[in-house]
Amino acid sequence: MRSSVVIFPGSNCDKDIAVALEKFNFKNLMVWHNETTLPKSDLVVLPGGFSYGDYLRTGCIAAKSNIINGVIEFAKKGGLVLGICNGFQILIETGLLPGVLIRNKNLNFLCKNVYLKITNNKNNFLSKFNKEIIKLHIAHNEGNYYVDERNLKTLEDDNLIAFKYCDKKGNIAEENNPNGSIKNIAGIFNKKQNILGMMPHPERMIDKYLSGEDGKLFFNNIFSKHA
């Protein structure tokens, strides 16, 4: 499988995700934001970081960069696109995913491990997951997901919510919501479920000696086609 990781000025998880993808047998290429065409890929990743120093709004300037038209085209053809953290913010600013990520409710930068409940595994990202509750790391200032009622209804009715913040046992409640996200949402899909935006960082959980291995499950399962 071939993957491309787009680097923007201010991306800082690009290397981490590249290491993770290569560890799980992706042939990965790094793509500079100023390029106009994407290399042939099966998966495109927009990494975490602080593209353009979060100027104006998080992800907003990156969403207008040269490479983005290629990413949008790739996504519209059904290619798999994954946005992690700042990548999620960029996907939202491009309009590929609905809603907005605003400042964390408690105004703190959050940097910690959280539990997530997988709420939809009928897609090409999460179909072979044999776990319902996983532990991943978050590190963000603007991860408070908000969406208007109409779009929230679509997300719920069409089962487009990928992950929700929960506790160890999978209870989804306000006290397990680190950033104030509506309905504890941590990650969502587009309608066709070929685009996944998520605040947690699976690339930081790929080694049992360093952190944990729930991210390994994630990378091992991308492309385990949903029947």
Place this chain on the structure above:
Amino acid sequence: MKLSVIVTLKKEVLDPQGKVIQQTIGNMGIKNVSNIRQGKYFELEINEKNYEMAKSKAEDICKRLLANLVIEDFKIINN
């Protein structure tokens, strides 16, 4: 009384965010746009009946909190 405050960088201070926004507008194919400066906008509800009193309170807040007078100017607007 409701007042608005706009805080902007002084003309001579470099505004990197404004510059990047300007570049992006150019990249989006929109021409003839220049000198973009980014600022901050505040709304204040001040419990004073007299505009002058409210304005002087707002001025005090601007000088001591909302603006850094070394690099920023502020403007108070009566809505």
